[in-house]
Amino acid sequence: MNKRHPKQALYFIWTCNIVAIAVFSASWHFGGIDLSQLYSPVFATWLLLVCLARHGGLFDFVDSKLSAGIGCVIEFAALIILPFPLFALSIVISCLINMADRIRKKHPEPFLGPDFNASSTIVVGFVSSSVFIGTAGANPSSELLFTVALLMNTALFGILRIFLINTLICLDEGIAWRTGPAIKGDTVFTEGILLITGAVLAITYLFNPYLILFLIAPALLLQNLLQKANKAELIYIDEKTGIHNYRYFDEKINEMYMACKKNGTSLSLIFGDMDYLRDVNNTYGHSVGDDAIAAVGQVFKQSLQDDFTAARFGGEEFVMILPETSKGAAFQHAEIIRRKVEKLNLRSEKNEKVALSISLGVASFPENAEDIQSLIQKADEALYEAKRKGKNQVCLYEENKAEKLILAH
Structure with a gap:
């Protein structure tokens, strides 16, 4: 298309x-x-x-x-x-x-x-x-x-x-x-x-x-x-979406982590994973699935602020790095992304409305993690929790799962 x-x-x-x-x-x-x-x-x-x-x-x-x-x-x-x-x-x-x-x-x-x-x-x-x-x-x-x-x-x-x-x-x-x-x-x-x-x-x-x-x-x-x-x-651009790729993310998060650690500021991470992409591929074809991935990539790109960085992590997964941003602010930003994806007007070759949604997880350094690897792991766990709770929602990582904050639409 x-x-x-x-x-x-x-x-x-x-x-x-x-x-x-x-x-x-x-x-x-x-x-x-x-x-x-x-x-x-x-x-x-x-x-x-x-x-x-x-x-x-x-x-x-x-x-x-x-x-x-x-x-x-x-x-x-x-x-x-x-x-x-x-x-x-x-x-x-x-x-x-x-x-x-x-x-x-x-x-x-x-x-x-x-x-x-x-x-x-x-x-x-x-x-x-x-x-x-x-x-x-x-x-x-x-x-x-x-x-x-x-x-x-x-x-x-x-x-x-x-x-x-x-x-x-x-x-x-x-x-x-x-x-x-x-x-x-x-x-x-x-x-x-x-x-x-x-x-x-x-x-x-x-x-x-x-x-x-x-x-x-x-x-x-x-x-x-x-x-x-x-x-x-x-080499840092994802060809399908036009946003940065994992290689760029891997280098950028190290750079931002060192800066935030030195300045004593927060570094938040948003992990997103598209819901039901396999169903989209099976129902409308892989070309529409590719369009869906590209459209979500543009949502992440259009949601950038200040020194934020967005990248395609792989497959239907996306990530956004938010330096000097609290966990609460990152949580609200992730919800904005979720709503934008939900409102995407993607059409199939037969002009059928293609429903899209995304689940997102949020974690922050130093509140939830001591280093980059644990920060990525915590954000991924929060994303998994959002999927487990029914998808199309944002989950904020908390050590005590009973206190997890789930923001449903």
Whole structure:
């Protein structure tokens, strides 16, 4: 089943598309572009570079790494070198090629990725290039003025691009804007490096076009390093749900345990296990069961706060680490997760309502455990108690089982 994007995300995409079309049309109407420039070697060169960079789905829908790759470098360099109408035209042409390629490959969403990334690039490029021209003029004579304008152009392009992409990701995944992946430090740093590289490439080309041949090897090396960094990060992501996996959980809980132990604060753990998943698989098929697991994973992701960490522990089991959180607060947070799962609107291939529920157990350090292993064990015991009591409820671990607190729906 294809992902059904929220209406807010689709409205945001279409709003960006409409603004981009208006900007593109206005730039050609008022830009004073001579049609002979369409046949110039400069435009042909950068059109080819942009198309090669963007072709093949380089800018997929809601890519959390932003435009991590050589494409970002080439695009920003093209924005500096080409008049804006020609730059926008190169983006449109490359977008159409990308769409055609995705249709040929029968991609389930041939338009959502390329059209948003093209429209957002055009809108952001228009704003930043307008500031550049407004600061330095169409033909800057002062090197200092050109440098200041270029720095402003680079910063504004990056900030606006991050803002638009992070907004779309958050609307699409239903998470708070401040928790979006596009504003994380490593992502912002990567985007900054790419834009600076693009600016250097543009300046080199303006000084002597043939010198860019010597920048091809460093640019490819940068691309290779970014790809390796991205692959290294992917080993911590669960492919089915998009949240972190057990490997990440195992490393993160050790890190958080040491910090909480040092600071003398609580560390709570929520263990969750989906109820009746086998029945879902048998009744509706394993594809719907996979959708159910993915949907619950998104509930855990959308329920993150502050420094919380969510991960798929394995199978239909999920876990959330809550540093500096009391057992009572973790208990209430687990109940929120339970209610969200219960309200999930999952449909089968025949549009039948698929009922989902989850049982959860909560334990805390140092109240219930002295180390990580015992904390995991206590949370698992609390989860087992929730299952034993009838499922679809939250159980708080207590040493005295007679005093267990069961929060039923």
